[in-house]
Amino acid sequence: MLFKKQPLLYLEFLERRIRYLAIDAHSGKVLEKSEILFDNDILHEERIIDPALLENRLNALVTEKKWKNAQASILLPDNFVIVREEKVPIQLELSEIKAYVALHMGQSIRSPFKETRFHFEVLEVGDKEQTILLMLYPQEIILQYESLLQKVSLNPIVADISSLCLYRIIKQQGELQLDANKHVMVLQWSTVNNTIMIFNEDLPKLSRQSRLTRLIELWDVNSDGEPIWNEDYESLEEAIAETLDVLERLLEFYRYSVMNGESGVTDIYLTGDFPNLEKVKEQFSERFFQPIHILEVSNDITSKYLPLYGLAMKEEKKVVLSRSVNKKKEKRVGKKRKEGNKYV
Numbered sequence: 001m002l003f004k005k006q007p008l009l010y011l012e013f014l015e016r017r018i019r020y021l022a023i024d025a026h027s028g029k030v031l032e033k034s035e036i037l038f039d040n041d042i043l044h045e046e047r048i049i050d051p052a053l054l055e056n057r058l059n060a061l062v063t064e065k066k067w068k069n070a071q072a073s074i075l076l077p078d079n080f081v082i083v084r085e086e087k088v089p090i091q092l093e094l095s096e097i098k099a100y101v102a103l104h105m106g107q108s109i110r111s112p113f114k115e116t117r118f119h120f121e122v123l124e125v126g127d128k129e130q131t132i133l134l135m136l137y138p139q140e141i142i143l144q145y146e147s148l149l150q151k152v153s154l155n156p157i158v159a160d161i162s163s164l165c166l167y168r169i170i171k172q173q174g175e176l177q178l179d180a181n182k183h184v185m186v187l188q189w190s191t192v193n194n195t196i197m198i199f200n201e202d203l204p205k206l207s208r209q210s211r212l213t214r215l216i217e218l219w220d221v222n223s224d225g226e227p228i229w230n231e232d233y234e235s236l237e238e239a240i241a242e243t244l245d246v247l248e249r250l251l252e253f254y255r256y257s258v259m260n261g262e263s264g265v266t267d268i269y270l271t272g273d274f275p276n277l278e279k280v281k282e283q284f285s286e287r288f289f290q291p292i293h294i295l296e297v298s299n300d301i302t303s304k305y306l307p308l309y310g311l312a313m314k315e316e317k318k319v320v321l322s323r324s325v326n327k328k329k330e331k332r333v334g335k336k337r338k339e340g341n342k343y344v
Contacts, residue, residue: 006070007031009154010308012162013048013074013145015041017225018057021308022065028312033305036061037225046077048144058152072149073158073311078188078195079209081161082112082136087129094122097132113138121203133203158314162188163197163207165310166295170269171202172313173297178202183254185265185290187247188307189272189280191219191227194243198254198265206254210246215239227275236276240283248287271295273304 007022016039022032036057042050062068086109088097097120101109105116117137124131142159149156166186170176176184180201188195192215198206218239220228229236255264268290270277277294284292294303301309 006067008312009067009070009072010311011072011074011149012308013043013054013077015043018042018054019304019308020061021305021312022067023312025071030301032065033301033308035225043077046079047141048148051144051148054148055151058148058154062152062154068153070154071157072154073160073314074145074149074156075162075165075307075311076137076141076145076159078161078163078197078207080138080141081207082134083197083204083207084134084136085123086132086134088132090126090129092130097122101132101134109134111136113140115139117142123203135204158311160311160314162307162310163195163204165307165314166269166271167197167199168310168313169295169297169306176267176293181263182267183259183263183265185268187268187270187272189243189270189274189277191274192216194246194272196247196250206258208250210243210250212239212243212246227273229275237279237283240280244283244287251288251290265290268292269295271303271306277303 005025008025010021010023012019016037018036020032020034020036021030023029024031038053038057042048042054048054062070086101088100092100101118101120105111105118113136115138117139119135120132122130123133145159146156163186166188167184170184170186171178176182178184178201182200183205184199186197186199192212194210196206196208196210197204218230218235220230222228251265255261268284270281270284270292271294274280281292281294295306296303297306297309
């Protein structure tokens with residue numbers, strides 16, 4: 001008799017809910033998608049504030065579904081990630097860059113975190129130094145989630161962030177020609193939060209998260225956990241316009257401060273659990289020239305599950321933001337980085 005293989009689990013932790021997908025390990029079919037709702041916040045500033053409560057609820061889920069020892073992948077909070085360029089000595093090979101960055105982290109390579117997980121990509125090789133793109137993440141957050149999964153008898157294998165997962169979907173769909181002139185913004189629009197990451201040549205160039213705390217009291221949730229606006233329709237349009245003001249400033253910052261006026265965002269992909277993304281798209285189109293696309297997939301995956309769907313597309317055990325890198329030597333000819341990327 002063959003033992004039934006456990007599904008692959010994908011989890012996202014939000015302020016008052018845990019969202020998850022269960023996918024058949026053989027066929028890739030979505031077996032279940034759902035949310036666990038809480039009456040009070042389980043995260044504060046994206047950190048777990050009641051690990052015992054989360055452990056109890058997850059234990060109940062794992063026991064009920066008989067998912068013990070299932071492989072689990074998680075989405076880490078986007079707002080901790082830092083993306084920036086750094087210079088390293090020209091003579092360093094790929095495997096040596098990893099050690100160099102680890103040695104100088106927190107000193108000549110600045111990090112706001114006490115202990116830092118990082119991932120890098122070589123962007124350009126100059127005459128005296130090479131430019132790398134660094135993604136930094138606090139190790140304590142990763143260990144906190146990893147410990148939680150292990151305590152409920154799950155096997156953590158992959159950690160990622162939602163913006164990278166959504167960009168993975170955009171690439172897989174192949175509808176947008178992603179050349180060097182394309183600067184793609186992935187915009188996750190929630191009721192009070194916006195998470196933004198801008199990509200160029202398959203690499204993240206800028207990451208930001210904004211929060212309009214005054215809107216918190218203006219939203220409620222129904223019995224299914226879906227957001228409901230408490231005020232009139234006009235005030236909802238004003239709230240959208242206020243968020244677009246923040247976005248406009250970010251677009252200007254990217255064009256003139258990050259890209260030195262040479263280029264700016266060319267395309268925007270919109271997703272998130274905001275209940276009326278079409279209204280957001282309509283207002284956006286009235287103010288900005290960039291085309292805006294609402295990100296969708298062909299199967300039965302609603303917008304709020306798209307980050308988990310993108311996480312499921314990630315190559316197995318290819319962990320982002322880890323200390324492991326591809327040690328195969330890169331043939332460094334010319335001045336540009338080797339094509340391909342390790343993020344998506």
